[in-house]
């Protein structure tokens with residue numbers, strides 16, 4: 001009987017603990033940790049180039065308890081799980097009351113991850129960040145909760161039964177403030193474009209990278225069929241939308257690695273594969289020249305490059321593919 005009661009009240013105790021954690025977070029994030037940058041708009045800023053401000057991040061982490069000096073650990077976990085490092089840092093700071101919560105100090109658990117009614121114990125901060133990355137990837141990329149507001153509705157729902165004092169109402173504005181303080185997200189700037197800097201091809205397409213070497217052409221290759229063209233560059237080179245369109249895929253594939261597809265007006269679809277990290281999310285409207293991913297070496301790839309395909313429709317069927325070269329570079 002005792003056990004049964006314990007099981008029954010377990011979740012509400014936990015919820016209380018989470019609330020307390022949030023409360024501590026708010027107090028901890030209050031006076032002496034006052035954020036210095038408050039923009040008039042109140043919205044989070046973002047980086048159209050996809051960069052993030054490493055100096056600002058280091059500055060913030062310096063006063064974030066156990067996260068001090070841990071930027072590389074955040075970068076590693078966020079790259080692996082295709083989430084914005086700035087987002088991961090902002091949430092981790094909030095959930096751990098500036099790197100001081102017991103969950104973090106005793107369990108290496110930066111985001112309050114629970115199993116049943118137990119806070120999950122990790123052997124290292126790296127392991128804890130790994131799980132945080134997985135969770136954020138699931139919410140942001142797979143479930144499409146790809147704004148702070150949408151994420152907050154799942155992470156800290158306002159009016160939830162487990163939030164009697166309405167602390168969750170602070171989650172979204174607090175995360176926004178932290179993101180600002182950290183120098184802004186590394187992507188998600190709607191309408192920003194570097195279109196003018198990109199090589200113009202035919203049919204309104206531009207070459208989706210600024211710096212590259214063509215290393216492989218479309219057609220039969222090594223007894224197989226190469227479905228696109230390969231553009232090599234050092235890892236991390238930004239990849240831009242070749243034309244306005246809607247992002248129809250942004251996910252991992254065993255062969256393409258992290259890849260994005262954009263379906264353009266009329267149905268033609270471009271595919272960008274082997275990315276280090278995807279920035280664009282499914283359903284997002286992108287403008288030509290807008291950052292969509294960083295070039296990488298994921299999936300079946302023998303070196304950093306962009307594998308670029310052009311399909312007449314969104315099927316990606318081999319008999320609907322066309323040689324991208326004449327479209328992007330003309331019949332030279």
Ligand SMILES: [Zn+2]
Nearest residue numbers: 228229230307
């Ligand atoms: Zn290729």
